[in-house]
Amino acid sequence: MKLTGRSLSTLLDYSVDEIKYILTQAHKVKMEKMNNIFPKRLANKNIALIFEKSSTRTRSAFTVAAFDEGAHPEFLNKNDIHFGKKESTKDTARVLGRMYDGIMFRGFKQDTLNDLIQYSQVPVWNALTDDHHPTQAFADIMTLQERFGDLQGKKLVYLGDAANNVAHSLMIIACKMGMHFVICSPKSRRPADDIIIQCEKIIKETGAKLEFLTDPKCAVKHADCLYTDVWISMGEENNPDCKERIEILKPYQINQQLIHATDKDSTLFLHCLPAVKGLEVTEEVFESKNSAVFDQAENRMHTIKAIMLATLT
Incomplete structure (x- = not known):
């Protein structure tokens, strides 16, 4: 090629x-x-x-x-x-x-x-x-392939702040790989509309499934992988809405209770790093057997x- x-x-x-x-x-x-x-x-x-x-x-x-x-x-x-x-x-x-x-x-x-x-x-x-952030998304998918092989129909759930570069690129590549991709976030923190429209066109060709949910426990059921990113990106630290954003994102923290809610022992945890442990993910999950963040890195x-x-x- x-x-x-x-x-x-x-x-x-x-x-x-x-x-x-x-x-x-x-x-x-x-x-x-x-x-x-x-x-x-x-x-x-x-x-x-x-x-x-x-x-x-x-x-x-x-x-x-x-x-x-x-x-x-x-x-x-x-x-x-x-x-x-x-x-x-x-x-x-x-x-x-x-x-x-x-x-x-x-x-x-x-x-x-x-x-x-x-x-x-x-x-x-x-x-x-x-x-x-396309180079990150390539690494994410490679890590998933190493664990699961063919990704067609595999369920990948992204939780937290989805109005960012990582969520955009991950959504695109997941749709192109034919995955079941779920964005679980507050409605105010969803990906950009124009990128969603592009992904809706892609899934018609690849057989992927794209969902937008707000209830974390519902979203993660039977998930093959849970993914999150920091809630405050580089350059946003001084934004006046940071405290408010953290408050609305707290229900989307990936913790052991959410891992259990998948009903699968093999559910993978991914994070593009660096992580703010205690916010988007707990130390317990980050260091658990489910975590593949350093393979991903x-x-x-x-x-x-x-x-x-x-x-x-």
């Missing part, structure tokens, strides 16, 4: 077959790494890593994945370059596109990412914007490697 030269803005850009191809490659490169096989397929490639927002998993995953394949990753903090200050995004993109083979962007506005894609003329990968590296290989070679 030819994906060379493609950027990754959102998962809406990629077909079901393209998503499955990248996931297949992710499993392959994970096995290679486990067996100390490093083919260096990105030798002499240079990767720009632009960070407006701080990171642990994303920076580490891109850096190690690039080194494993023989590429050179260059960390570019927003305070280190003229990006968006003395120089427009358009001009920065045209400069970087002449020097680097690929660009990773982790920041705020989707429009900034799209400008990088339009003007750099090299593959640009969305490592998080306010609207989408590791899989960021393997899926990112697969994305870079697919689009650069």
